Amino acid sequence: MRNILSKGDNVLHEKKLKFLEEKANQIREEIIKMLLSAGSGHSAGPLGMADIFTAFYFHILYHNPKKPLWPDRDRLVLSNGHICPVQYVTLAHAGYFPIEELTTLRTINSRLQGHPHRGSLPGIETTSGPLGEGLGQAIGMALAARMDQKKYRIYCLMSDGEQDSGITWEAVMFAGKNRLNNLTAIMDRNNIQIDGYTESIMPLEPLKEKYEAFNWHVLEIDGHNFEQIVDAVHEAKAIYEKPTLIIAHTIPGRGVSFMERDYRWHGVPPNKEQAAAALKELRTLGGKIQSEHQ
Amino acid sequence: MIREEAQLNPRLFDKDVEQVPTRNGYGEGLVIAGEKDPNVVVLCADLTESTRSEAFAKKFPERFIEIGVAEQNLATIAAGLGVSGKVPFISSYATFSPGRNWEQIRTTMAYNDSNVKIAGAHTGISVGPDGATHQAIEDIATTRVMANMKVFVPCDAIEARKATLAAAKIWGPVYIRFTREKTPVITTEDTPYIPGKAEIFWEPKAGTRSKKAEVAIIGCGPLLYNALVAAHELDKEKIGVVVLNNHSVKPIDERKIIEVARKCGAVVTIEEHQVMGGMGSAVAEVLAKHYPVPMEFLGMQDTFGESGKPEELIKKYKMDVRDIIYAVRKVIKRKK
Numbered sequence: 001m002r003n004i005l006s007k008g009d010n011v012l013h014e015k016k017l018k019f020l021e022e023k024a025n026q027i028r029e030e031i032i033k034m035l036l037s038a039g040s041g042h043s044a045g046p047l048g049m050a051d052i053f054t055a056f057y058f059h060i061l062y063h064n065p066k067k068p069l070w071p072d073r074d075r076l077v078l079s080n081g082h083i084c085p086v087q088y089v090t091l092a093h094a095g096y097f098p099i100e101e102l103t104t105l106r107t108i109n110s111r112l113q114g115h116p117h118r119g120s121l122p123g124i125e126t127t128s129g130p131l132g133e134g135l136g137q138a139i140g141m142a143l144a145a146r147m148d149q150k151k152y153r154i155y156c157l158m159s160d161g162e163q164d165s166g167i168t169w170e171a172v173m174f175a176g177k178n179r180l181n182n183l184t185a186i187m188d189r190n191n192i193q194i195d196g197y198t199e200s201i202m203p204l205e206p207l208k209e210k211y212e213a214f215n216w217h218v219l220e221i222d223g224h225n226f227e228q229i230v231d232a233v234h235e236a237k238a239i240y241e242k243p244t245l246i247i248a249h250t251i252p253g254r255g256v257s258f259m260e261r262d263y264r265w266h267g268v269p270p271n272k273e274q275a276a277a278a279l280k281e282l283r284t285l286g287g288k289i290q291s292e293h294q
Numbered sequence: 295m296i297r298e299e300a301q302l303n304p305r306l307f308d309k310d311v312e313q314v315p316t317r318n319g320y321g322e323g324l325v326i327a328g329e330k331d332p333n334v335v336v337l338c339a340d341l342t343e344s345t346r347s348e349a350f351a352k353k354f355p356e357r358f359i360e361i362g363v364a365e366q367n368l369a370t371i372a373a374g375l376g377v378s379g380k381v382p383f384i385s386s387y388a389t390f391s392p393g394r395n396w397e398q399i400r401t402t403m404a405y406n407d408s409n410v411k412i413a414g415a416h417t418g419i420s421v422g423p424d425g426a427t428h429q430a431i432e433d434i435a436t437t438r439v440m441a442n443m444k445v446f447v448p449c450d451a452i453e454a455r456k457a458t459l460a461a462a463k464i465w466g467p468v469y470i471r472f473t474r475e476k477t478p479v480i481t482t483e484d485t486p487y488i489p490g491k492a493e494i495f496w497e498p499k500a501g502t503r504s505k506k507a508e509v510a511i512i513g514c515g516p517l518l519y520n521a522l523v524a525a526h527e528l529d530k531e532k533i534g535v536v537v538l539n540n541h542s543v544k545p546i547d548e549r550k551i552i553e554v555a556r557k558c559g560a561v562v563t564i565e566e567h568q569v570m571g572g573m574g575s576a577v578a579e580v581l582a583k584h585y586p587v588p589m590e591f592l593g594m595q596d597t598f599g600e601s602g603k604p605e606e607l608i609k610k611y612k613m614d615v616r617d618i619i620y621a622v623r624k625v626i627k628r629k630k
Contacts, residue, residue: 077374126377127401130401132366136367136371137374137377144374144380147335147357148379171367173364
């Protein structure tokens with residue numbers, strides 16, 4: 001397991017692929033347990049992004065969980081802070097803080113705030129929650145890296161819903177103008193937001209063409225396919241004259257059939273029975289294998 | 295009379311006293327800060343000349359970032375720089391920054407504890423002909439309520455330069471308030487300037503007509519000049535006052551404020567800002583808790599400004615010398 005210091009140029013061999021798939025499933029289970037224990041929080045987004053977070057913290061990022069402020073680390077900026085349960089679980093499993101602390105999510109005196117706060121928890125690069133503000137901060141970090149001639153890369157994970165906000169497009173315009181090739185944005189294209197489906201709330205498409213018009217390099221991938229995630233990040237590194245957007249098509253609630261693709265699961269946690277059903281499904285990989293916890 | 299230790303401009307009460315806009319002090323301060331610290335960067339939202347960011351942009355083009363008319367992005371990009379070892383200054387008109395981008399400042403600078411300095415130009419009604427849309431009169435209130443944020447209001451161009459340099463050295467978010475018009479140079483290089491410390495600029499002295507201080511006039515920004523002229527006039531009438539330069543609205547100098555309130559027994563505050571939530575309110579918060587005295591508040595009285603010449607507006611909205619004198623007499627009558 002390469003969670004102490006993973007390098008961005010690892011080859012994704014068969015064994016590693018299997019490890020990542022199992023890790024992502026484990027992270028989904030932890031998310032369900034955490035949300036049940038917190039009694040509030042978001043379900044769909046974190047489950048949908050479990051594969052991408054796993055790919056980043058266990059394969060892509062150049063980082064050291066024991067030295068979270070190491071100056072040359074890659075930065076992962078989470079713009080849509082409400083999906084932080086998946087980031088918390090992934091950080092804990094990567095070794096940033098004790099796994100036992102996960103159950104303190106959203107409780108008093110916890111380092112695991114309802115929305116992430118820089119300084120509260122190791123590995124959190126920025127405070128987020130109010131939507132649309134991650135990309136600008138990632139740009140600031142990318143500018144600093146460029147000024148200091150540093151090689152670290154900045155990854156901004158954002159949602160499709162926050163493409164509604166004007167500030168997102170201010171940032172998109174700026175990054176395109178300034179050819180920030182050390183910046184890669186990954187959009188969780190899960191098609192849902194609180195009030196419903198993105199295309200009925202405020203149509204976003206054609207997203208690829210919009211970003212291309214702002215001088216971005218755009219890739220579209222299956223956000224649950226590790227090979228595609230890793231390949232896209234590699235391609236982004238090779239694009240010299242532009243920032244890259246990876247539109248990752250994901251299934252909200254991925255792994256729990258009754259949550260998948262249902263926008264009503266955006267902002268609510270499972271109750272006890274729902275959590276038990278979800279865990280059973282995750283542990284048996286949807287009934288494909290037997291689980292000792294059944 | 296003028297307190298000697300304050301080392302104010304000796305030509306302060308001359309008719310042709312030197313006049314310089316406080317925003318010029320910001321521009322000078324930026325260049326010096328840039329020379330001293332290679333991590334100082336300046337970001338501007340399409341107002342480079344007017345906010346006086348131009349000299350820095352010319353001298354350090356690789357450290358100047360043009361954002362365009364996008365104040366929210368101005369804030370978030372600076373926040374990202376501020377957590378990456380840089381000392382970003384963001385310049386715009388205060389109605390837009392920290393106005394339009396208030397929530398970005400709250401989340402990504404204040405709560406995020408990013409090392410950003412916010413320069414709000416064109417504050418107060420003395421912005422003049424541009425009218426109320428461009429006259430920031432709420433910015434002290436909206437910034438000082440944020441945890442982690444410091445708020446400085448320099449009274450002249452020299453103090454503005456000192457405030458800019460001080461902000462560059464302090465870790466964490468700072469808001470500095472500047473004005474558009476030329477205003478009298480009150481201080482000198484030797485005037486003490488310490489963030490968090492208010493300075494007495496005027497006090498009655500033994501042997502003068504007014505031996506005893508009856509009212510403390512607490513002000514910030516260029517209107518402090520009017521306070522000093524009022525003190526000068528009142529002295530002729532044998533009414534002694536203290537004039538306190540409360541340039542550091544946050545952190546506020548509680549000790550000095552309590553000291554002058556105790557000494558005088560009454561306070562008049564003056565600022566080119568709404569009286570609700572501004573510097574005067576900050577003073578009232580201190581005194582209500584520690585040493586309540588009768589207070590009068592000069593500033594914008596729950597109204598917007600309008601177009602006009604700065605001096606006309608200051609008269610109309612009652613922040614002129616005669617208004618200060620009137621407030622002093624009024625508050626004296628309220629003393630028990």
